[in-house]
Amino acid sequence: MSLLPGASAVVDTTPTLPFTKGHGTGNDFVLIADPDGNAHLEPSRIAMLADRHQGIGADGVIRAVRSAHLPEGREVLAAAPEAEWFMDYRNGDGSVAEMCGNGVRVFVHFLVEKELVDLPVGSALTIGTRAGAKSVTRMEHGYAIDMGPWSLIDPELAEDAAADSMVRATGLTDARPGLSISMGNPHTVVPLGAFAELEALELHTAPEVDPEPPHGTNVEFVAAHEPLVKGGVGRVRMRVHERGVGETQSCGTGACAAAAAMRVWAGPEGADSWLVEVPGGVLAVDFVLASDGEEHVVLAGAAELVFDGELRG
Template sequence: MDETLATAAEHAAVDTAGLSGLKFSKGHGTGNDFVLIADPNGALSVTPEQAAALCDRHRGIGGDGLIRAVPSRLLPEGAALLAAHPEAEWFMDYRNGDGSLSEMCGNGVRVFVHFLIAEGLADLPAGESLTIGTRAGVKTVVRTAAGYAVDMGPWEFIFPGEATARAMDSLVSADGLEVARPALSVSMGNPHTVVALAEIAELDATDLFRAPHVDPLPPHGTNVEFVVPSEPLVHDGVGTVTMRVHERGVGETLSCGTGACAAAVAIRHWAGQGAPDVWKVAVPGGVVGVKFFVAADGHEHVELSGPAVIVASGTLS
């Protein structure tokens, strides 16, 4: 068993009696699922071990991660954002399924806002926006007819170098692939390494139970996306790719929002001049939209769009 997954399994044995009576919800964005808890007074203290136990799919509620909704002013990371963004009332305190802290999650952002609305903690009519705090900075979320669209902020390459000269910066090995594949590492506020594969059969044959080996590994680890461009790549001005992902601290998930953005960044970069700014990324859990635009700060930002669903609510016994 992968060391990270083994650690998560050990954590899952931790008694969560200290959280007895805690109200929770379960939600997902294109199959990327989360346990969500509201903490409007900042009174909850959930340990990494307890988070892993809650996210365990056999002995807990089950989820790719745990999201705590807490006022930004009650967390050091949130309070630091309020000086420049006083409108960011709520902070998305996110942990991976193994209990480790993560900067943010693109699908999780949408589900987080949907949870705030469902809990009566925020009001967001269709077409209006809400600003929230994350460990990757503030994110602006617009409610749409089909779900939510999130300004994920600017993207950047993880390793230094001229973007115009960059093609690949690392090699990735994974079970099911006979040889290591070249890859490109992209930051969306959290780290990603993108590998292009030639065909769907190759994607299906890749075994993502164990974490792929990445060399060189980004400083804080990385999520790894395996992507197959469609043929043709562009239809009616929209690029289309199919993706699977191994998430850092989780394992393979049905979807990864920041990973979909990173995949679009890499394929668009490899496609060269004339590549579109609008993309559809098919993941095992559905389809998300990715759009590139120049924001008021002069930088190119990435917008992620897709659905968010709350499937259940309950109380820990």
């Protein structure tokens, strides 16, 4: 490098923060390792990082921090002392989210690849989230997460679990009934009669849900294959509008909620295993009786890390 006479080299001392870009069936995230909880990411900075034109681009931002360094993490540790790591998840607009099923898989894959944990294939790891402790098993080609029990958000309003709200969305000519389900975060699932209706939706604009769950809701639109169940496995196609994000290529908790709702509507013709097709790929959802006597939802799918970089400033 040549310098003008009398000039001196300028050393860039701007602090940097390493990050990784990853995705689970197209649901993409910026991941940051912050074991001791020293990084302070304001909502405005998170929104900047997630911006697809002036930032890195992502549906959400995940900070990997040891549970002991967060109030929410310490709450999880009280019930699950083995949950050393906490998934501090934020939506793309910077708002706090309780849980993200695709994000959990990518988060654990990030911990494995960055050698923050040792998790051989077939082994399970417990992590902390704002929806409680979650057990994640590493498989040969992905990860399976015990998402815990599901529930109707308002059983009384659901009127025998048929529907609890009416949903309007751009691309539908009329309001459709929806069923609101909790997977630790809120979802409203709307059945459609054909794949063509699903494809006609414009989901960048938030659907209108009436009445809306108290803390807002993610909205999943689903259409079933014919036959609905084949070989003991239910098959549906799904698109989703996520709170604070917009339409995403996938939503793990949304896939679980969609399978739960379809299973309710199908009644005796339903199944305990489901394949949920999303724009970013396919997710497997299973309903199992857990040791606590409750029915749990297990979500399985792939996780990928795409590239590493550094944030400046």
